[in-house]
Amino acid sequence: MSSSTVTSVPSMEKESLNPYEIVQTQIDHAGKLAGVSKDVLDILKKPKRVLYVSFPVKMDDGSIRVFEGYRAQHNDAMGPTKGGIRFHPDVNMDEVKALAMWMSFKCSVVNLPYGGGKGGVVCDPHDFSKAEVQRISRGFMEAIADIVGPEKDIPAPDVYTNAQVMGWMMDTFSRMKGHFSPGVITGKPLILGGSKGRNEATARGCVFTIEEAMKTLKKPMKGATVAIQGFGNAGRIMADLLAAEGCKIVAVSDSKGAIYQPEGLNLQQVEHLKDTASILEDPDSQVLDHPEDLLSLEVDILVPAALENVITRKNANDIKAKIVAEAANGPTTPAADNILFKKDILVLPDILANAGGVIVSYFEWVQNLMNYYWSEEEVNGKLKDMMVHSYQEVHTMAEEHKTDLRTAAYMISIKRITAAMEARGWF
Ligand SMILES: NC(=O)C1=CN([C@@H]2O[C@H](COP(=O)(O)OP(=O)(O)OC[C@H]3O[C@@H](n4cnc5c(N)ncnc54)[C@H](OP(=O)(O)O)[C@@H]3O)[C@@H](O)[C@H]2O)C=CC1
Ligand SMILES: O=C(O)CCC(=O)C(=O)O
Numbered sequence: 001m002s003s004s005t006v007t008s009v010p011s012m013e014k015e016s017l018n019p020y021e022i023v024q025t026q027i028d029h030a031g032k033l034a035g036v037s038k039d040v041l042d043i044l045k046k047p048k049r050v051l052y053v054s055f056p057v058k059m060d061d062g063s064i065r066v067f068e069g070y071r072a073q074h075n076d077a078m079g080p081t082k083g084g085i086r087f088h089p090d091v092n093m094d095e096v097k098a099l100a101m102w103m104s105f106k107c108s109v110v111n112l113p114y115g116g117g118k119g120g121v122v123c124d125p126h127d128f129s130k131a132e133v134q135r136i137s138r139g140f141m142e143a144i145a146d147i148v149g150p151e152k153d154i155p156a157p158d159v160y161t162n163a164q165v166m167g168w169m170m171d172t173f174s175r176m177k178g179h180f181s182p183g184v185i186t187g188k189p190l191i192l193g194g195s196k197g198r199n200e201a202t203a204r205g206c207v208f209t210i211e212e213a214m215k216t217l218k219k220p221m222k223g224a225t226v227a228i229q230g231f232g233n234a235g236r237i238m239a240d241l242l243a244a245e246g247c248k249i250v251a252v253s254d255s256k257g258a259i260y261q262p263e264g265l266n267l268q269q270v271e272h273l274k275d276t277a278s279i280l281e282d283p284d285s286q287v288l289d290h291p292e293d294l295l296s297l298e299v300d301i302l303v304p305a306a307l308e309n310v311i312t313r314k315n316a317n318d319i320k321a322k323i324v325a326e327a328a329n330g331p332t333t334p335a336a337d338n339i340l341f342k343k344d345i346l347v348l349p350d351i352l353a354n355a356g357g358v359i360v361s362y363f364e365w366v367q368n369l370m371n372y373y374w375s376e377e378e379v380n381g382k383l384k385d386m387m388v389h390s391y392q393e394v395h396t397m398a399e400e401h402k403t404d405l406r407t408a409a410y411m412i413s414i415k416r417i418t419a420a421m422e423a424r425g426w427f
Pocket of ligand 1: 229230256358
């Protein structure tokens, strides 16, 4: 991909780290290239609805604590809104709005019949007992129940939530409606109508895009070196899947810090330590003094798989990877995008690279509506088809317009949502 003709998203004078402003910049940039009018882009630059909630939860010691949360629904022209629920102390309204908007473009770029939604509760679940997390989960679902539902808005897991949380939320919604309603939420435990393959889907989908990108660059997966920031659902499973493809995982990090072993980490050992103590106790690797240095290691593939705004104007020039595969949402700022594009680093954008999660969520929802369930092979095969096809479409668009993959992905998705809005007579 040439970096000579069209630059990526323009860098702003003072770099904004507000995700809501960032997604609006991305929409403006790609929307103009796609030939979509300013009036239509103005529709896309705001969410349709944001619900703020506060709800009391009884703690184990008998005290009451009030939690705050949000559910944002961006655009439902293509179908019900869809997207995860995050439990994190930094959750705020602008972040949830941006995450919902990224979901719209993600669903559209891989051609799912959904719009984008996202929710979050301001809390760190690590501070609470399992029973307290259950009550927070139920309290949040009760608070948002009016605006979610299998045909309205379908949540799923995100940072610091998991299948168990989805199960509790599904139960609360079903009790409120008076009937079993598995289609209200995805990423559920298998016994409650979860889909085979959903737990691994975000990572597996991201690995498919990396494989396609490596083919584009004519580089083999075998022996490719990888650094992964974040060691949860997305990052940890990516480590396993990439290692199975013959890649060498040389660094991983979590919220406590980063470890590095240039000869390749002993993943089994690191995973055992993650489950029992801390990855930082791995005797065979070096703990990085500054965990963010993981991002600038000399590797073939860098996988941000934690939170937003980790590659910014400040450190983009230090990135040495040939591919940045965004398992996380929003890890790269527009200014950093510009720098990486000029450095000929291939960024696999979040709205494409991490779409495997919502694709298999879609499969889960379809299975729930049919009440008929697929094998893991069937799920993974359909996931691969959709990821590879979407990558090819985005790659072709990028080549045609001599632009980066993020801009190309936005161009495709903005055009699709615009066509749906027009067909519905919204403008
Ligand atoms: N789950 C899904 O299906 C999807 C997730 N995503 C995105 O992937 C990203 C990760 O989500 P997911 O894996 O589900 O979340 P998890 O909660 O499973 O894992 C998050 C991981 O990030 C780590 N982390 C948190 N803060 C930092 C930090 N400052 N530096 C390094 N690591 C950190 C956590 O560390 P620790 O273990 O110490 O807490 C944890 O290992 C998010 O951006 C999410 O939106 C995108 C698509 C789908
Ligand atoms: O599975 C889903 O519906 C959405 C997952 C998610 O939150 C995301 O893709 O960012």
